[in-house]
Amino acid sequence: MAKQDRAIRTRQAILMAAAETFEKHGYQAATITEILRVAGVTKGALYFHFPSKEELALGVIEAQDPPPPTPDQLLKLQELVDMGMLFSHRLHTSLLTRAGVRLSMDQQAQGLDRTGPFLRWQRTTHGLLAQAKQNGELLPHVNPTETADLYVAAFTGIQAVSQTLTNYRDLEQRHITLQRHILPSIATPSILTALDLSPERTTRLARLTPAH
Structure with a gap:
């Protein structure tokens, strides 16, 4: 032992x-x-x-592979928000997470398979959106596959900008801003008003799910 x-x-x-x-x-x-x-x-x-x-x-x-596990929620859109909140927090606070993301984004990493994290993030996001649609949380026109692709691409963009400008210090706020722009176009009005996008929620999630 x-x-x-x-x-x-x-x-x-x-x-x-x-x-x-x-x-x-x-x-x-x-x-x-x-x-x-x-x-x-x-x-x-x-x-x-x-x-x-x-x-x-x-x-x-x-070792840092997104998406980080988050507590189950009645609303699957809240789980989607929570997942982004927690990953944003870890990019700011966890060396292992930042290094994994740098490697995933490193175009000079010739011969290194960097597709895994993106594909796993897409699958998890799609799964949550599919459950949300089944539960009646999404507007009728929403396609979970297309929306999952959009979420992953958009988050990748804001984290790259945040890293360049502030070394991830403003990523949590950028993520909340992203959610405030996307959610009204996919969530039903009653679900939208029930979602918690407050910074305090990120703090609570971080306490519940220790980082690497």
């Missing part, structure tokens, strides 16, 4: 060192040598857990 615990701690130390290095330098410029220095582990220990730089980068992406 002690050996297993030590292996888990070593793997986590390597992941965090890789996250720090990838966030600072990007995939192409990051080196195994730098990751080893930050992690304080041997090359053998690193390659035991991650056989290559690519596998290490994928490990970082998967």
Whole structure:
């Protein structure tokens, strides 16, 4: 058991060192040598857990992989809002999340499969919207597949702008603004008035779902 615990701690130390290095330098410029220095582990220990730089980068992406789990809600549109709130918060507060997003967006990461996070985010968003439509939360014209694609693309855009301008400090507010523009075009009036978009909700969600 002690050996297993030590292996888990070593793997986590390597992941965090890789996250720090990838966030600072990007995939192409990051080196195994730098990751080893930050992690304080041997090359053998690193390659035991991650056989290559690519596998290490994928490990970082998967460790923060959106969407973060949120508590079940009666209204599925509220779950959709909560998911964006929590991910916005983690981009501002979690190194591992920021590094995973940088890798997912890094166009210099040649040979690295960066599609996973986007596809999983789309599937989860589509699932929530499909349930919301079944529950009568959506206006009749709303297509869950098209709307899920729009949500993922729009969120990707606001997080990129936020990272460039404020290093994610204003992302939570940008996300709320995005929701205030999209929700009136997809939610029924009675559901729209029942949704909680307050900043205080983000704080409560963050307490309920610890970050990496």
